[in-house]
Amino acid sequence: MQMTIFILPISMLLFFVLFFGIGFILNMLLRMSWIMAVIYPFITILIIDKVRFIEYFNNTKDSFSSLWTEITSLAIADVLILSSGMAGAIVAGIVIKMLRNRGYRMF
Template sequence: MNADVDIIQLPILFALNFVLFFGIGFILNMLLKTTWFPVYVYIFAVLPYIVYRFWKKGESLLTNLAYYQITDYITIIGGLIGAILGGLAIKKLRSQGYKMF
C-alpha cells in the first residue's frame, strides 16, 4: 500500500473506518436480527479481500505482511472495533427491551 499518511490524516482514517463499519454493522444487525454477523463478514470477507488485493505473488508471508505499514494496520483495527461495537450496541438495545433490534 505504501501510502504516505500525515499524522493528522491517521486519526481521521481511524475514525472514518470506525464509523463506517459501526454503521454498516448496526444496520445489518438490525435488518438480519443477528448480533455478530458484521464482525464475521469483516474478518472473513473484507480483510482477506484487502490482503489478496495487495498480495505480491512469489513473496513469502512475512514479506507480504511487512509490506503493510502501521497506518494500514491502524485503519484495519478501526474498522474491526467499529464492527464489534456495532454488535455490542445492538446487544445492549435488545437487552433493554427494544424488540425492533
C-alpha cells in the same frame, strides 16, 4: 502516498464509523448480533490482497502465500486503520445486544 499525522486519525474514525454503521444495519436487519464481526476479516482480506477471490480455490498455495506476504508487509498505519474498522464492527454488535436487552425491538 505519505500518511500524515492528521490523515491517520481521520481515516481511523472513518473506518470505525463506516463499519459500525454497516454492522448496525446488518445486525438490525438480519437479527444476528455479530454478523459484521464475522464478515469483517474476509472484507479485510479483499482490501489487502490483490489476488482474485476465485484464485483461492484454483491456486490455493500461491494465493495464501501472496496473502501472507501482503499481511506481513502492511504498515503500522494500515494496521491501525483496519483495526479500527474491526473495532467498529465489534462495537456495533455490543450496542445491538445492549439495545435488545433493554427492550428495544429493531425490525
